[in-house]
Amino acid sequence: MFKYKRRPAIAIFLHLLDYVIQNDTHPEVLDVLGRGIKAAAARIDRAAKSGSDDYAEAVIDTETEIVEGLLGAAYVVCQTQITAIAQAALDCRARIIEDSLTFTAFGDRDYEVRRMGPRFDAQWSKIELLWALANYFKHRDEWSPNSWTNPQGLEQHTVPVILAAGLKSSSTGNLRSGAAALGNPNYEDVSVFQSLIREWADEVREAIRQTAGL
Secondary structure, eight states: OOOOOOOOOHHHHHHHHHHHHHOOHHHHHHHHHHHHHHHHHHHHHHHHTSSOHHHHHHHHHHHHHHHHHHHHHHHHHHHHHHHHHHHHHHHHHHHHHHTTOOOOSSOSSHHHHHTSSSBSSSSOBHHHHHHHHHHHHHHGGGOOGGGGTSOOGGGGGTHHHHHHTTOOTTOSOHHHHHHHHTTOTTSOOTHHHHHHHHHHHHHHHHHHHHHHTO
C-alpha cells in the first residue's frame, strides 16, 4: 500500500541551518591559518632586525608571499562556509514558500543571500567582499590585464567588489589589502572573518524565523 511521505517541517530545515552555522570545522581551519600568518610575520620581523639587507629582503619577500597565500586559503575556507550556510538558508526559503507563506528577505539565488549582513559600503556587504576575495585568489592567474577595466563572464561578479576594497591590478599585496578592508589590518586575526560570517548568518536565520513564525 502506498504511504504518503510527509515533507519535513520548516523547523527541521531551521535545525539544519543552525547545525551548519554552528559547525566548528571552518573556525578550526581558520585558526590554523591564522597561526601560520602570525609565524610568518614573526620571521619577517626577525629578518628586518638581522642587520643584513640582502638576507632581510629575501626573507621578507618569501614570507610576504606566504602571508598572501595563507590569506587566500582563509578566504576560500570562508567561501566554503558561506556556500553551506546560503544553501541551507535557500532550503528553508523553499520550504516556507511550499507552505504558502510570503518570503521577502531574499530571493532564490545564493548571491541574494550574500547581500545580507554587515555592510562594507553602500553597495556591497562584507560577505560579498569575502566571497569576491576568494574568487580573486582562485582565478587571478587566469585574468588578463583587461580584466580589471573590462571584466568578462564571472569576473564581472568579482572585480567591482574588490576594486571597491582598494585592490589593484599591479599590486602584490591585494590579499592583505582585502584583509585590512575587512577589519584585519595585521592579517593574522582571521577570526574577524569568522565573526563577519556569524553576524551575517544570524541575520539570515532571524529573517527566516520571523517569516516562519518560530
